[in-house]
Amino acid sequence: MGRNRSFDETQVLESAMHAFRRHGYAGISIKQLEEATGLSSGSLYNAYGDKEGLFRAAMAFYVEGCVAGRIEAHAGPVATLDDLEQLFLTLFREPMTDGNGCLVVNSTMEFGTQGSPAEEAMARSFDLVTAGIHGVLRREIEPERSAAEADKLLLLYHGILVFSRAGRFDEGFEDAVRSQFDILRQSRDRFRSRQQITQKEE
Amino acid sequence: MGRNRSFDETQVLESAMHAFRRHGYAGISIKQLEEATGLSSGSLYNAYGDKEGLFRAAMAFYVEGCVAGRIEAHAGPVATLDDLEQLFLTLFREPMTDGNGCLVVNSTMEFGTQGSPAEEAMARSFDLVTAGIHGVLRREIEPERSAAEADKLLLLYHGILVFSRAGRFDEGFEDAVRSQFDILRQSRDRFRSRQQITQKEE
DNA sequence: GCAATTTTAGAATGTGTATTTTAAAATGAG
DNA sequence: CTCATTTTAAAATACACATTCTAAAATTGC
Known part of the structure; x- marks a missing residue:
């Protein structure tokens, strides 16, 4: 057994993640990644194999640390409307307000569907959000409308991430989200009272 | 005056636009652009200055030819719900089904806000869609709800473009769009009948 | 403390990149 | 036709890039 790593892996991955978020994969060089992480290229290659390896690690770090946690907290098995x-309102707060968007969505747009080094992380992240x-x-709401309303929210969610990256947050998007959830809460209340009536009849 | 260009400028810009759509700006090389357009690098540099110049031209071509036309046709001054x-349903058809997404949104996600060569085209395109x-x-609908509902649609629109690029169109997004417009049409009808009542009272 | 093994920093390498230069071919204007 | 100007293709250039190599420093297990 030789010596142990002297750098904080979490800190390096976090720096790399922010660098990729800001510049994209093709848009950032190893030299810039050295500066961002504070590591020399030698150490980066030793630890992660190559640029793609570091990117994959940063993606995994982002998905598990950022996406999975938020979904679990706000859209887990007992989560309410x-x-x-x-969950949606967190998109209007740090770190999404820095104009660098979401690493998963940015990478999705950079690589598209074909042979992306981000494929697994992308799929996992989309699945998490979709399922949540x-x-x-x-x-929460009536079964006939639930799928369409969920898809609407899914599109809304990713639309917000586009405008986050575009730096166009001045508009009333937060109001739009609240208004949509108001509608969903009305739908839920109607659904609940109808259920109660059905129950009484039995 | 020397000779005229022997290539079809429209065809070259269209090829370049599709190449940028597919690979992004940083992700495509001059060599690939030579192959895509059929022009040698000499001709490309003579005609567009540099890679960024070609990109700007391709962006302008896309916005004026693709975005502006669609907005005018489906969200112009006399357009209805x-x-x-x-407009929304065209997003589920050619050329958006090729998995390469929208050049404007892709570029927005690649460059973000800071000093992007796509800035003008981006701003113009976002403004067109937003205003439309x-x-x-x-x-069409009651003034109190109009802004929030418009923002919702704006987010929905760009969310669709994310999933278009992600190649995840298997789900019921088209139903989600129709369902949202059904709701808006109900809102419009309520608004109209209320207006009629007010008119009778006078 | 010794030896094996890993990390590390920096120099070295080779390839791919955007761009410029070159010279010849083409073509419009007079 | 002729000349000036432009396009064009291909070679040349210079630089940035990802990656590998090298050798020294560090650190663990025994």
């Missing part, structure tokens, strides 16, 4: 609304949103709506 | 719905959608809703 109000919790889900909070659909789960909450399936539990 | 049904027209606007058609807001215009239709201002005319």
